[in-house]
Amino acid sequence: MERVVVQKANYMADVLGHEVIILTTDHKGQPSFYPFSPKIRHIELDLNYLELAQEKNFLKSYFLYRKKLREHRRLLEEILMTEKADIVVSMSRDEKEFLYKIKDGSKKILESHRCLKPRAKIEFRRATSWLQRARILYRLRHDSHLPVHYDRFIVLTEEDKQFWLEKPNVEVVPNPLPFTTEQHADYSAKRILTIGRISFDKGIDRLLDIWERVAPNFPEWKLSLVGDVVDNELIDRIRTSSYRSSVEILPPTPHIFEEYISSSIYVMTSRFEGLPMVLLEAVACGLPIVSYAFKCGPRDVIRDGEDGFLVTEDDADTFVEKLSLLMANDALRQQMGLQAKINSDRFSMKNVMNHWNELFMQLSGTK
16 A cells, blocks of 8 residues: 555656655664655654554553644644645545545545455454454444545545445545566466465465465476465365475565566455455456456456456356366466456556546546
8 A cells, every 4th residue: 555655646746747755654763665656745643653563552652643633633734724725545544534524625535445344354254353343344434434424435446336336435546556577477478476475364374275286287387375374274285185296385575576477377365355465466467367256356457268267256166167277278377467457457556646637636626
C-alpha cells in the first residue's frame, strides 16, 4: 500500500501537475523506502501509533488509542484548515474515523485496499473465543457504515464492489502496475513462483496440498516460495515431506523482478486479498497464472482460459489438472503468458491515473 501511495502521488505531481501533500503518522524521520518526488511535500504528524502494539493491557491500549485519535484529529484539522486542499484521500487508516467530520471545504475520498466483508467472514470462522468474534462483528459493522460519510468510496475490484451496492458513492479504481518492462518470463524455466507471507491467510497449506500431488509427476520442476515465514508449522511440513527437495523458501527481496522473469508459471491460493499486487506484477512480466478464485482480485486480473486459469475455491482436483497442463506444455505457457502481458495494459499507470484525474476533476467541479 505504501508503494501504491507513492507511485500515485509521484504521478500526480510529476505528470499531472497537481500540488500534492503526503501526511504520515509514524515516519520517525526515516527515509522513505519508496522515494517521493521532490515536488511532493511531506508532513509527519509524529503520533507514534506503532507503540500501542507493545501495550498488553487491552483497556489501557484502548484509552491510549482514543487519546491518539483526538490528537490526530486536532493536528489534521489544523493542517487542512490552513492548506485548503481540493481533495483529501484516506487510505482507510486511523484518520478514517474522523476525516469526514472536518469542515475544511475539501471533498473526502475513502480508499479501501482490502476485501472487507469476505475477510471478516473468514476471520469470524477462525476466531477461537466469543470475545474475538464480538470484536470482528463490531469492526465489520463499524467499517461498513463509514463509507456513506465520504464523497467517494474507492474499492479495487468489480468483485468487491458487489458487496457495497447499497452505497451510491462506491467506485472501482484498481491499483496500477508497479512497473512496465519489455522483458518477459522464461517459459522454458521449470520453476513455479508464489510471493507473499508463508501463512494460513495466503493459503500456503492449500498450495502444499496441491504440490504434494503434482511434484511426483514433474521431478525436474521446483516450487519457489518468496516471503516472510509467519506460520512455522508450514515450514515443518515441508521439511518432513517427500517433496522437500523440490520446494525452495526465499526471503523477501528488493530484486523481485528477477524472481518473476526467471519463472514460467505463477500460482496463488490465498483465502482473501484486496487486489494482490503480485498478480499485477506477474502479468506485467508475462507469467500465466493459476489461481483459486478467492475474494477479491483474481477475477478482475485473470481471463480464464486466455491468459491463465481461475479455479473454484478448494477444487484441488481442477487446480492440479490446470497446473499440470501448463507444466507439461511449453507452447501453452508462452501463449498464455504473452497474452497476459498484453492484457495487463488495462492496469497501466497512465490508464489508472487518468481515471483518478477524471474523478478529481469531477469532484472539484473543474470538469
